[in-house]
Amino acid sequence: MLSSLGSVEAWNDWRREHPEERPDFNRLSLYGLFSDFGTPFMVKGARAQLAGIDLRGASLRGCFLEFADLAGADLTGADLEAAILTDAVLDGARLDQANLRDTNLRRASLRGASLGDANLMYAQFNGADLAGANLENTNIYGISAWNVRVDATTRQHSLRIANYGDPTVTVDDLEVAQFVYLLFNYRKIRTVIDAVTSKVVLILGRFTAERKRVLDAVRDELRRFDLVPVVFDFEPAANQDVTDTVTLLARMARFIIADITDPRSVQQELTLIAPAVVVAIQPIILSGQEPWAMFPDLRRRAHWLLPVYEYRDLPDLLTHLKPHVVDRAEAKRRDLASGSPV
Numbered sequence: 051m052l053s054s055l056g057s058v059e060a061w062n063d064w065r066r067e068h069p070e071e072r073p074d075f076n077r078l079s080l081y082g083l084f085s086d087f088g089t090p091f092m093v094k095g096a097r098a099q100l101a102g103i104d105l106r107g108a109s110l111r112g113c114f115l116e117f118a119d120l121a122g123a124d125l126t127g128a129d130l131e132a133a134i135l136t137d138a139v140l141d142g143a144r145l146d147q148a149n150l151r152d153t154n155l156r157r158a159s160l161r162g163a164s165l166g167d168a169n170l171m172y173a174q175f176n177g178a179d180l181a182g183a184n185l186e187n188t189n190i191y192g193i194s195a196w197n198v199r200v201d202a203t204t205r206q207h208s209l210r211i212a213n214y215g216d217p218t219v220t221v222d223d224l225e226v227a228q229f230v231y232l233l234f235n236y237r238k239i240r241t242v243i244d245a246v247t248s249k250v251v252l253i254l255g256r257f258t259a260e261r262k263r264v265l266d267a268v269r270d271e272l273r274r275f276d277l278v279p280v281v282f283d284f285e286p287a288a289n290q291d292v293t294d295t296v297t298l299l300a301r302m303a304r305f306i307i308a309d310i311t312d313p314r315s316v317q318q319e320l321t322l323i324a325p326a327v328v329v330a331i332q333p334i335i336l337s338g339q340e341p342w343a344m345f346p347d348l349r350r351r352a353h354w355l356l357p358v359y360e361y362r363d364l365p366d367l368l369t370h371l372k373p374h375v376v377d378r379a380e381a382k383r384r385d386l387a388s389g390s391p392v
Contacts, residue, residue: 052073065106074108076111077113080100081098098117101122101123106125106126106127106128108129109129110129111130111132113134114133116134116138117136117137120139125143125144125148126146126147126148129149132154136157137157137158143164145165150170150173151171152172155174156176156177157176159179160183162181165185167188170189171189171192172191173194174194178198180199181199181201183205185206186206187210189210190209191212193231195225250277251304252305252307253272253306254306254307254308255316256316264364269281275376280303297326300323301329304383305330306329306379307331308332310333310345320333324352325351328386331354331356334360334367335359
């Protein structure tokens, strides 16, 4: 019916004359429809020219619409379950209350599109452009949305993570929603997060090739105590993104070990992290070295930054790692948990 009418305009006129009809395009291919190509199905990338089309309430299950131009189309209440819309253009389209379960929208452009109250369960949005789109009150359970483009005008309020028979969780961010979904459905992810929040020890330093064996030995020793060492080597100097990541990890860590042996070692990072993150920090330094001049001032501002432990050599450090580094950090951790001011 659609192709026989010859144009989007003619189709829209027919819809106005037959408002009771519910068009059925289930499992049909509309690839290249109304395009300028004589044999569009033979041309890779031929776009079905369907901008502004009225497909309200239409059934398009499994419909093939790759590369289709559906800008400004009205798909309100349409059933697009398992439809293929990869690389399609849906800018300004209306998809409110549409069923997009299992729909493939990879790399699709939905700039300014409205998807309010739509069912997006298990839909693929990887690489899609959702700048200015309205996603309010959509069900996004199981959605795949890596590298999605959103902006300040993308409306993400009241995103629902709702599976049949399960309690509904509501969030306001697609990335947060994917994380919460993982927590619900993958026990191993919960185990990893538990390890991060209860066992991780953050090790900070700039470890030269000469001193790399010190790092490896400390890391191996910490594992013996059922701890999970996470090492950040700030050589070369960290950029802002890395510093932000380390600060986030610091907030989640059990405690921090900071090697300040090298005069350049972690001074900038520790100066930023220590006042901002209330977590036990145990500095260590090789005998004969001195902390930077402002280190005592930093300790006055952050009492969770412990006195420096000085070690003679690697065997000495490993021998005393438990009593003078781990146990001291654990004691400060307990003080902080109890609300002790010192």
